[in-house]
Amino acid sequence: MPDAVSIPVARHLPKFRDPRLDVLRGMALVMIFINHVPGNFWEDWTSRNFGFSDAAEGFVLMAGISAGLAYSTGFRVRWPWQGVARIWRRAWTLYLVHLLITFGALGIAAALAVFADMPAMLWKHGMGLLFRDPLGFLIGVPTLGFQIGYANILPLYFVLLMAAPLVLWAAVRRPLWTLAASALLWIAASYFRLTLPNYPTGGWQFSPPAWQLLFVLGIVTGIAAKQGRRLVPARRWLMAVAVGFLLLSLAWMNIPAIGKTGNHLLWMANQQGVPGFMTSFNKPYLNLPRLLHLLALFYVLASWGAVRQACASRLAAPFALLGRQALPVFALGSITIYLIQGIKTETGENFALDTMMLGAGLALQLAFATARQYWPADRDGAGKAAAAPLPRTALAA
Helix, strand or coil, X not given: CCCCCCCCCCCCCCCCCCHHHHHHHHHHHHHHHHHCCCCCHHHHHXXXXXXXXXXXXXXXXXXXXXXXXXXXXHHCCCCCHHHHHHHHHHHHHHHHHHHHHHHHHHHHHHHHHHHCCCHHHHHCCCCCHHHHCHHHHHHHCCCCCCCCCCCCHHHHHHHHHHHHHHHHHHHCCCHHHHHHHHHHHHHHHHHHCCCCECCCCCECCCCHHHHHHHHHHHHHHHHHHHCCCCCCCCCHHHXXXXXXXXXXXXXXXXXXXXXXXXXXXXHHHHHCCCCHHHHCCCCCCCCHHHHHHHHHHHHHHHHCHHHHHHHCCHHHHHHHHHHXXXXXXXXXXXXXXXXXXXXXXXXXXXXXXXXXXXXXHHHHHHXXXXXXXXXXXXXXXXXXXXXXXXXXXCCCC
């Protein structure tokens, strides 16, 4: 197999692991877990209440960064079949984990109905389709055409990974052209509301043609980091703009007068012909305010030295551990939320009980991540692979 390199790779790369990617991914997992249990006190303190975007956008961007770091080297050769195989094996794992979450949720809903006389979950999040249209359900679930509520992110990630070989091949050769094509696809998807169809009815919760922009941005960022450089240079004026936008979004979300005025201005702009995807906060199609907020946030996190120091501290170690074991932790957390939601259909919002259940769920995820990372029976090198060095610029934005 030819092994000709198309683009030179930096020879002197940092040897230590940048803690920020793991810690921020772990924090995103915690916030996704809390947000997926509606009606609890703690969801008011997650990131979505302090800006236009939330943990889901950050999770997808970091998934792209990880893909760029992990897989880009295999796409510098003329025939990158091994790189394609690695990515599609990972995509297959995601598909199986998604099915596990789906059927785990159904099992929990059934168990609550049978053993605890709590049948409400059987009819929440679209699970009732199993009883209304069992054949449609059995077709839709394995084809990803039907996704129960709160189990939408892995199908999106699966589609993005299936397309990742083409993106990586292009990005290692023409990163700016790749970004431009991705941006054009995002504009078209957001403007025309393009998504994949659901079966039996509807469309995907997260539009892959729109959300691919975050993934591609992450891939190009990861490729740059792999070469020991930043995609966007650190500049004081860029930092000032990013911080200013974050402060504006914080005030917009938490000061009613500012939020009302801002929303009215966006409405007026839309009435004057500005496209809706630039003037609204639609999440399924990743509208512009959400995108800009996430990019501003990551630029600040990548450029502020105190963030690196905080992420390297002992206090951040639990988040780093969760982030290193992101997929199994996400799967366990996703299944757990259906149990907590099922209990809450009877108990409602109860600060003490909610705190106990969320705390137990997070403790269980941390214990699982610890076992995955350090269990002595792990002889396949997975633990060592998880601790392999990442470039110091892994969060360069």
